[in-house]
Amino acid sequence: MARYIIKRVAYAVLTLFVLISLTFFMMRMLPGDPFLGDKTVSATTLANMNAKYGLDQPVFIQYLRYMGNCLRGDLGMSIVYNRDVMGIISDSFMVSADLGIRALLFATIMGILLGAVAAVKRGSITDSFSMFVAMVGVSVPSFILGALLQYFLGLQLRKTFHINLFPIQGWGSFNQTILPAFALGLGSLATVSRLMRTSMLDVLSSDYIKTAKSKGLSQRQIIWRHAVRNAIMPVVTIMGPTVAAVLTGTFVIESIFNIPGLGKYFVISIKDLDYTMISGTVVFYGGLLILCTLVVDLLYGFIDPRVKLEE
Amino acid sequence: MEKIEASRFQWVGQSAHDSEAISRPSLTFWQDAVRRLVKNRVAFVCLIVILILTLFSVLAPMFSPFDYREQHYGHTNAPMGTVCNDESVAGFGHTHLFGTDTLGRDIFTRVWMGGRISLTIAVVSALVDLILGSVYGGISGYFGGTVDIIMMRLLEIINGIPYLIIVILLMMIMRPGMFTIIVAYSLVGWIPMARLVRGQVVALKQQEYIAAAEAMGGSPWRIIARHLLPNTLSVVIVRVTLAIPAAIFSEAYLSYLGLGIPLPMCSWGSLAQAGIENFRMYPSQLIIPAICISLTMLAFNMFGDGLRDAFDPKLRR
């Protein structure tokens, strides 16, 4: 058990190391340099700028230094924002995490419910409906969904029906979180509910459910105490990828709804060639994802007695 | 008790053979799968939808009187069903079925041109996934031991790397274009496929017929190619079917970020992205490509589900 955990953690650290190195050298291959303004600057100024951010050293020295700083938890100064990268990330991540958790809760709880109900009432209208919802989630890109939600539920509901329920943009109040969390979570909801339905169907046709039935347990007891509990297992396995999907989706949703989250920095910093910010976000985000996958894998081992962690 | 006349019975002969006869025609795995697929109405409809979308993407731009890049400044942003009034172009007098865009280009032609691009990107990257994944997974699974351990550890590390970051970086380093997009997708997309194939191969390797093949002196490559891969095919086909919509989605997402294919080419993603800027004024410019994306996503996903059911012996009835 302990050996397994240590092994997994070692791989996670190795992955992170590869990721950081890969990003570090890849971003140096991006064309241009971070100090390209609309007007050209003199060579002296450029040299001063490079010196200020340590870019005057050979790339390999910069790499070693960066790695060293990373180990000490120092992600450096952002070139574009002229402030501490760690500070920017921690401020904006709080918002992204808040949004992400809401979306994730919505997606998993609703997904499991929808999937379970659909399986129990297989072939009924309820089944068709829940699968329709799931299909919408699978088939509409989030940038289209977000824009439509904002226009119809944000603006038109207010203008036409005078219902001021969903703010159009911004972050802070509970109402401001509803549309973004919904738009962000729907895709994952679809995945979860489809998986849940399949797994539930599997479970419902298994022998122990038949046994439970023949023992005379009520339908409700069978479904909730026996079937759902076991059918959730596969859903847990995809939680890692689901977290990743929700986090990557944040960029689109944040820019549509003007939410001060972390997502935009991935794209902005790459486009601005803000080297420290690019690697900072990658280290942070990559680390987070790797951690999530690790936790989910370990968790799965604890939940499902059939999985032996020693493997 | 009533007496039964012996003459009422008759000796029909003895045939152990007949009693064991299979009364229904024997079906191979594939025949059975096809039969069940055709019976699955939803999957069948999806297959037809896919075929129609593909057919239109291939044929419509060829037969359309308009060129996908031809701009008619006379009537930009025309609504659906407008008749072309520009005498200087070949399409004069023909109808813009889906209207025109900001530059007065025929949306009908563009949508199918975009379909070509989107579907090509999706199918090609799915195929690249398939080939890379099968080879890698096949080798790793078949040889096992140290080779397997090294290859799988490598995979695990690559798999941990967040996909989107690498794709964005790659797309910015390489020249924009269809090739770049396909490379970027395939670079990470083959990993699940490799895992899947490896898992299958490991399971199959323990089967007796493989041992038999080995005993008869079959080379490893022959065994992988002739025995192992064909038997993992069903699982792999399902996976490929589901990888296609994922690629279409990613393409749309990257188009939204401005990392799409070069102008004036278009894909469904870039059409939707352009449409979204104008959807308040001209909703059809968004709705049409959006429907194409959604329909393709739906069709491939549900067809993939159907295939999975068809290949699953447990669901055989």
Place this chain on the structure above:
Amino acid sequence: MKRLLAALLCIMMLLASCAALADTNPNVGMGFYPGTSEKGSISVQIGTMSKMNPILQTYSNEFSIDRHIFENLVRLSAEDNSIVPGAAESWESSEDGLTWTFHLRPGMKWVNTAGEVVADVTAKDFVFGWSELLNPANAAEYYSFATVFKNAQAYYDYVSGVEGAPEVTLDQVGFHAVDDLTLVCELENYLPYLLQYVKFEVMAPIYQPFYEEVGAEKFGTSPDTLLYNGPFRMTDWVLENSVTVEKNDQWYDADKVDLSKIIFVKYTDTNAQLNAFQGNELDVTEVTGEQRNMLKAEGYEPINYAGGYSYFFWVNTTATSDMRSKSLRKAISAAIDRQQVIDTVHKNDNIVSPCVTYGISGVNTESFSDVVVAANGGKGLYAASADVELAKSYLPAALEELGYTDVSQINVVLMTSEGTQNELLSQVVQEQVRKALGIELGIEVLTITESRARRNALEFDMFMGGWGPDYNDPMTDLELFTTTNGNNHTGYSNPEYDALIAKCAVELDPVAREQLFVQAEFMIQEDQPVIPVYWRYDDYVVSEKLVSGFARKPFQALNLIYTKLAE
């Protein structure tokens, strides 16, 4: 020399008199879009703002916020863009124009984010601010604004460790605080528009004890690491999202400030902008051409303004590109239907460029471009619509210059920086050229960073770029095309042109000088190192909450200080 000064002052006064007044809202009382509900506060859409340390800023959005929270020696009037007193109450220059003395307004205060008075504003704060601008450790991109002062460039080079730079100390640099309220500046060269320089946002004062207390690294990274001496003080800043400023009661003209709070919000999505405006979550926002026409159709009038930007294609005239052929450049220029570009891509009031120079006053006319148009017989130098016959007539010469036998051999790529409008524009031009000349232009969409890198390295054929004037003289645009100019991204080098511009610099008679500039414009038209396309106009809307007093114009992308609100 004095005559030139007189002439230039005359130009500046002319500019002052002819510029439009501050904007007023034509829609007040319509009942369409009443705006945000909070009293005394407005929400304003803005673009990227990444730094609030005034000496490090480069974006016009950042300058727009600066204008509201810092007070330089002088500022531009919201009414007419003229120079009005700011922190300096009055000023005078010496006979030779090389020494300027500024008298500061007594009683000005530095306040912190909470509005508490920290210290008095003195001449020392300007000296310190400017010396930090020149401090190479800060690596300020716009330090060159301070190099107008005597010895400043030499000091910068010396401290930067440039090889062979003679030793210069800070005391030798030409700005000194004589006492708390008197600032004396010595100039390196004769510069009649010094005031245009000191009004520039990076030339802000900094209170030294506070700066040293928070440290150079932390300074300006949050509302509480800055002190304010302007009409507002920053109270909240969410990076890449919003900046909130509230009224500074200590400001000398605070009685006339109607607004109690401005929230600047960054939007990245134009649909979201319009949705927020129509949903009364936003009071001031820019609108796209399509959106403008939609609002107009509703009966709501957007306001239009000129940012002073001239847009043209930079053309690579060096041997690496097929655009080295002058005839090809002329052919493409004649093949572009400029009005069609505006109508299709922008759908707004952009004007077809009659010449390169824009937004600059003439000696005896409202605009310098009027003189150019008059000299060309009443027509602009660049036609509004395409002239296919003319364009085609250049082709044989172009092929000969390039040594090609067929147009299909011509290989020209339009380098395009990403963005819907840029991409549309490239596609329109691509199609126009294809139709007129049968030349298949390529389009390459790059990020802004990469396109700038390629532009600076002259690795492109054609690239759409804009140029805004730094000061009110045709020189600001026309000196771009001299051989040694650092911003000449064309590789164009014409000794005759260089000589002409050199002559302009020394010509004292304003009318004769203007004629030289007209000659330069004709020379550009003849050689076409750039292909001018349009002068840009932008549209924005304000909610009915704002009545008057706000301004958007050249040199002032946003000025809301004296905005009057509806009751």
